[in-house]
Amino acid sequence: MPCVASTSSSDAVPRPGAPARPFGGLREREGGQSARGRRVPRGGGTVDVTHDSARKVEPTTAPAPVVEAPAPAGPVPVAVGTMVVGHAEDHAEKDADRRADSALGRLRGLEPDRHQHGPGCEHAVRRAAAPVGGAPEVGLEGGALGTDTSAAIAERRGRGRRLEEPVLRRMQTAFDTDLSAVRIHDDAAAATLNRQVSARAFTTGKDIFFGARQYAPDTTEGERVLAHELAHTLQPASPVRRTATEAKEVIPTGAVKDRVSAIDTPTAATESTRGAAEVEAAPDLDTTVADQLPAAYAAMPDLLRLTGPEVRRLAQDVSMTGPLMDVVKGAFEANWFKAKECLVFGKWPGAKPAFSHEAGLRLMKALTELRGNVHTEIKKEVPERVRKRIRTALEAAKAAEGAASEADKPRFADRVRQLEVDANLPADDLIFFIGSVGADSVTSDVDVSTAGSYTEWGVVAYNQYFREKLGVSYDAGTVFDLNVYAKDFIFKAKDTETVTRSAGSTKVTTDVVPGTENPAEEGKLSAEERKAQDDDQETWALTHVARFLDPTGWATHTATILLAIEDPDRRTQQRERFEEAWARASAFRDRLEATMEDLAEVVEPGAASAWGQGDQQHHAEGALLMRAANQIYEAELLKLKAAREEIAVLRGKDLAADDPGRERLMALVAEIPKLVSQASLYANEVYGSGGATVHAVVGMQGRNKRLENGPSEKAKDDAAGTTLEHDVVVHIPVAQWFQTFNDNLGDVLKDFQHFGVKHGDHEPDYWYAAFKMGKYVDRMLDAIPHLSQGADAMVTPKQTAATLALPAYQALKKLAKQHVDKKAGVAKTDPKKLAKDDFFKEFGAAQVAEVRNQALALWAKVRGDVTSAPPKAPAGKAGSSGGGATKPGSGGSAAPGDDRAVLESLQGRVKKLAEAFSS
Structure with missing residues (x-):
């Protein structure tokens, strides 16, 4: 159908619902310019490429169509722009014909025909003679509709009925997308409107208006008319469309104005x-x-x-x-x-x-x-999509093997053999979704873990199929706050029960040792290699902190720690670790921003929003950011999958100790944690380090589950007749406790940004920000006592006691306890009631900011203690690096005359970091 546009004083109509500032949450650019020379949309405007260096990245697959909401029911109390009917031969018509043919071809098991539709076409969607009741307002060439007709169309939008269930199911199968939002009109009024636009049917948003006797989905002609119109509902950026007697579309030129939802305010009586x-x-x-x-x-x-x-x-x-x-x-x-x-x-x-x-x-x-039901449907399809991809990879590997040199053939042959086995694995061995998703608390998010040989490919398949099936542009994280993750740091733990009896009582202790991915090879890593792994994981935890601080904040808080370190070598070591964390966080921002810019050019944001500009900008930016982060996460998962596949191949060769492949195998095993963290950096709601992940999943959730289930039946039988006591002890290495401490500070800062700072048009609920921050404060504090325990302790018991006595620790401990006490009550059923809670109601902007400052001060104190610990020779499981700092303001200061040099060096580095951040 030709497009219909209403007259407008603007040369360019903004994309409805586009984020006004899609990258502002990451970084402000002077004059609206991005780092890559592309002006980002402002106020819903279009993207303007202003530099020759700017590039447009085409998607590897076509983006899923944007599903628009049904237009608001009328009468809509806003001005209705004049509607202009475009030409019958325009691009939208050809696209609708192509989509309809493809959909019907899918139904009939046929390839879509290559027929070119036009005025002389013998197919069903044809323009009839002028209606008997009077001349139409526009003809084949298009033109403006009268105000009355435009208003009549607008008034009926959203008031139609759903497609009948059998028709809906058939058409959803044909288009492979959800069409439940479509509404049809086939009454006398719809017939009159069709005569006015010289149409057998026309579409506006999700509303299809049929002429007299034109809605006949049980006939071949009627099904083609319906398919053509349904195709129009899937086309982005056209609020009103028409399929004229020859296929034509109606789009109001004030499309944005026409789509604004006008809301009736209920009266007091109502x-x-x-x-x-x-x-x-x-x-x-x-x-x-x-x-x-x-x-x-x-x-x-x-x-x-x-x-x-x-x-x-x-x-x-x-x-x-x-x-x-x-x-x-x-x-x-x-x-x-x-x-x-x-x-x-x-x-x-x-x-x-x-x-x-x-x-x-x-x-x-x-x-x-509903979220649970959607997830259940989506996950059913994922294993077979993964299998299809394996078979495609198998054919490519066979072709590569055939073309390879004799020296390279064995490498490709290994790949072919592995893929031949994998292509026939049971579905659950390819990818298995752990746990169920269903009715949950009103504030819950859903994090779905997976197991199997192809979890990395499964995440990609899940996200793609979700967008296709629901007909949306964004991922499940935006639509349902549901995220799917590949396997990361969590593997089967080893549980051991110890029974201790005394007079009249029995104590059962379940000792839990978290599993690792490659235990056989990891056990052969040297102490230096394990320490390097721990140090790198600590840096990933610090990267999580750096993500939520600006350059000045990062430099200031790290300088507090560095200035307290006496030993120059340790100071340099810590400074380099901080700089590496900042570099990783900066690379994260740059890559995410670039991907958001690319997606902004190919993802349609949908119809005009009912939300105000500030709120819509915030939500649109968040949706775009989540889609971009998932896209990078998927790419990083494929790198991780390649490394895991190579490990499997090398392990299967039974390599001798002096075989070069053995060295390669050990190097890959040592690299896996880094690859997991590198991918997890872009996953939504995920920690940066293995330590924090193990603590949350095994140390907290797993421990609570074991306590809930109780000891084994054998232990219960042995305790018969006595008082039974059960405890669960999860054994987490000290280095991972330190990762936990750092990583959870990152989430405290994250929730301060998300909930404690104004976004959009509404003021923050500071009481809720405090409650949310309390979750990660609790986990952060949980790690502190463990840093002074065991042979690999990082701090002394005296240092820990001093930390626990700090006013900042005491205040944070109170917040953590309140969070734990309230999280299972009103926080799950009606969190607004927390606004009247005796504790949380006292939180305003200043109090929430103080929680953030207390957490940062505690971080500086504990890191100062860790870096002041005496160095240890690597032995057994090495912890995080030592250092030579004491807590700020006490004990050892820098050597006389050294303060000025340290400060000048730090100031220079801060300046460079700030310049790099804003360049």
Whole structure:
């Protein structure tokens, strides 16, 4: 269909919903210029390439179509722009024909035909003669519609009905995407509108208007008309489209204005009669939920008008094709964080809903169930997609083997043999999704771990299929706050029970030793090699901290530690470690920003948002950042997979001790933790080090699970007749405890940035920021006592006692305890109640900032203690490097006359870091 645009005073129409400042959260560029010479969108504008060096990266696969929400139900109290019908032969029409042919061909097991559609085409979508009831307002050549017709179209948008279930299923199979948001109109009014635009059918957003007797999906002609129109609903950036009698589209030139959701404000009387009581009084419902809802419910204005009982009905159908999915894509614009802001925290974009806060919580709970159902459907497809990729790789390996020189053939032959085995592995051996996803707390996120030989490829397949199946541009992390991870540092632990009996009592201690990826080879690493691994993991933990500090903050806090180190060699060692961490964090920012810029050029942001400019900018930037980070994570996982495959091949050769392959094998094994951390840097909500990961998963979650399950049945039988006591001890090396301490400081700083700083149009909930920061404060503090324990202790018990007596530690300990006490209560069911909690209600901007400062001060104290510990010769499992610093302001200062040189050196390095950061 030809495009229809409304007249506008602007030469360029902004992309609806585009982030006004997609990279501002990473770095501000002077004059709106990025480091790579590309002006980023401002205020929803288009990307303008301004330098010859700027490059556009084409995606390897076409981006998934953006699913727009149904247009708001009318009458919409905004000005409606004049609609202009474009020419019947425009690009959008050809694209719709191509998509329709491909979809129908998929249904019939045929290749799409190569027929070129046009005015003389014999296919079903044809322009009829002028209607008997009067001349149309536009003809084949297109033109402007009258104000009345434009208003009539706008008034009916969002009021149609869903496709019948059999038709919906068939068309979703054809297009391989979710079409539940589509609404059809085939009544007399729709027929009249079609006559006005010389069309048999036309599409606007997700609404399809059919002419008289044109909606006939059970006929060949009718199915083609429907497929053509459905294709239009999948085309981005066209709010109103028309399929004329010859295939034509209608797009309002004020597209952005026309799509703005105008929200009716409930009256006081409405508020008093529609609320929580309705939710409880709603009857049990047995019939189809969609049939009991208003004709329009998915767009934001319609959702706001729902009553409590209607919300309860909506929450009943949590299927992937049910009306709740329409709301996710419509009112909440395929963004979980928008849904949570509204339903849980009451931060609606404009007017408040007619239903109560309690009804909103019910709806959010239903969304967690929907999330689980979507995940269940997506993960079913992933193993076979991985298998398909293995077979493709196998064919490529065979071809490479055939073309290789005689010297190289054995290497390719190894690859071919391995892929031949892998191509026939059971699905669960390729990738297995650990645990289940279902109904959860209203603030929960979901982190899905995987196992198997191809978890790295599985993550890629999951993200791609999710976007395809749901017809969205962004990943599950944005749409459902659900992230899938490849295997990292967590492997099967070894549990050993020890039973101790005394008079009338039995104590069972379960000792847990976390597993590692390559235990046979790791056991043969030298002490120096293990220490190098630990030092590198500590640097990755520091990188997590550096990500959430600006150059001045990073230099200031690290200088506090460095100035207290007496020994010049140790000071240099620590300074180099800090600089390496900063370099990694800077590289992270640069790579992420570059990928965001590339994606901004190929990912359509969708229709105009109901959210204000500030909020929409924040959410759009977050969605783009998450998609970019996932894309880099996937690329890094492929490097990790290649290393793991090479290890498997070398291990299978039974290498002799002096074989060169043995040296290569050991080098790869030593490199794996670094590759895992390098990939994890870009994964959402993941630690940077193995130590922090092991502590969280095995040391906390695993320990709690073992305590909940209790000792073995044999131990219980042995304790019969006595009082049974059970304890679980997880054995984590001291070096990993130090990684845990550093890494969790990074998450304290992260949650301060996310929740304690204003983003968009709403003020932060400082009480919630404090609660969220408390989670990682608790984990950070948990590590401190362990640093002085065991043969590899990094600090003395006296230093630990001094740390625990600090006012900063005591204040943070109180916050951590409050978090632990409250996290299983109202924080899960209705976190807004924390605003009235006796403890958390006292937190404002200053108090939250003080939590951040206390955590940083504690970090400086503990790192100072660690670097002041006497050096040890590597023996057994080496810890993190020693040093020669004492805590700031006490004990050893730099040698006389050395302070000035140290300060000048630090100031110079700070200046260089700041210049590098802003260049």
